[in-house]
Amino acid sequence: MPGLTPRDFSDIWAFVRVVDAGSFSEAARQMGTTKASISKAVARLEAALQVKLLNRSTRRIGLSEAGRDIHQHALRMVEEARAIESTAAGQQSGPGGTLRVSTSMAFGNAQLAALLPAFMARYPAVRVVLQLQDRYVDLVEEGIDVALRLSPKVDLMSAVARPVAPLNYVLAASPGYLEQYGVPADLAALHEHRCLTFGDSGPAGGWQFDVAGARLQFKPAAALAINSSQALREAMLGGAGIALLPTFVVGEDMRTGRAVHVLPALAPVGMFGTHVLAVYRENRFLPQKVRVFIDFVLEHFGEHPPWDAFLRRPASR
The missing domain is CATH 3.40.190.10 (Periplasmic binding protein-like II)
Structure with missing residues (x-):
């Protein structure tokens, strides 16, 4: 039997979300990812446990006999993880840890990279990993804490999406x-x-x-x-x-x-939409490192970003 490993916890979390939501699509929406990635997570968990957890049909998803018992244990694990997260959020004296950020090549090179030294000076305990790529990034599968997305097709129901600057x-x-x-x-x-x-x-x-x-x-x-x-x-x-x-x-x-x-x-x-959006996974206890990063970006960009200063110049007479 292959057995569980610590990395399987994310798959357990996905399994619980599917059961609670009643569908793979709704679980994907709540977790800010795709239906395919949720389906893969449940399949990996079934392979690790070597049992069938869900009975799937064209109309509904139900728990198998083994799945009902395992779901109760999994639910307790998720609840304990949330309790740990809540305790950490309440006791942590300041933001720290690794913050993984994703954005486009153009925006990262033109604006975000130059902003990071000031952010790191204010929050020295936060280690930033910035990934620049011109493609869709799955927050869950790729372990991204927050993505600054420039796209007219961002699904605001798939995750929390907060406008941080206009796109002109x-x-x-x-x-x-x-x-x-x-x-x-x-x-x-x-x-x-x-x-x-x-x-x-x-x-x-x-x-x-x-x-x-x-x-x-x-x-x-x-x-x-x-x-x-x-x-x-x-x-x-x-x-x-x-x-x-x-x-x-x-x-x-x-x-x-x-x-x-x-x-x-x-x-x-423009083809990149009307706003730069900070997109992050739905989380009742948003990690401090994510919250302060979004606040910092809003502080420096916001409704009137510095790159639009030329648009606000008075017309010459």
Whole structure:
């Protein structure tokens, strides 16, 4: 018999959630993960115990005879773990331990990495592990404490998701490019310019704008397409053309004059959503290290992040 190991506790926790929730889908929603990962966890636990825990049908999930007995023991284990967590939360003098954070390559490089030294200085007992990746990250399977997600498709029911900063977008070009090719007067004039796009430029391969309550679409003939916001910024700064970029990537360039805000009356609709979201697993006793990190990010970003300062400048007369 393979037997249980300490790592199987997460599978026991998933088993209890499935029984309590009545379905794999609802358990996945409550734990902030996917139905497939919950199913794998229960399957691993059944393999370790060499018993069938659940009777599955197309309409319902029920406990097997062995599953009923094991569920009672598992439930007590989960309750004891929660009691330990509650005690630790009440007695811990300050945040500590390893904090695992995930975010996108562009946001991590442009904004988050520079913020971490100040966070670590304030909370020296917290060790930070920052993972940058441009893909969906399963918080449970990959052991992530908090993810700063930039996506229009974040399911707010799958975990706790807290907005920590708005996501704004602009059309940007270098002063040199505009000096050579001129400043476009309106959206139609962009047809005469070299446009730089992010990959396939999102839905239907076009740029979208909100103008006076209406949604306008413009399909650029991409002179250059790159699947990296940071690389797109470099090409724009080098004079390659006009790019649609998130302000967290290009805001500092706007502030210093390295880049120019093109057609500022337009409000581009970006492919990364409208907010940076701090996503973390639902937990009655949120660890101090997670709570202080989210508070710290809100303190430094918030409703008016520093990279959007150029948008708040008074118009010149």
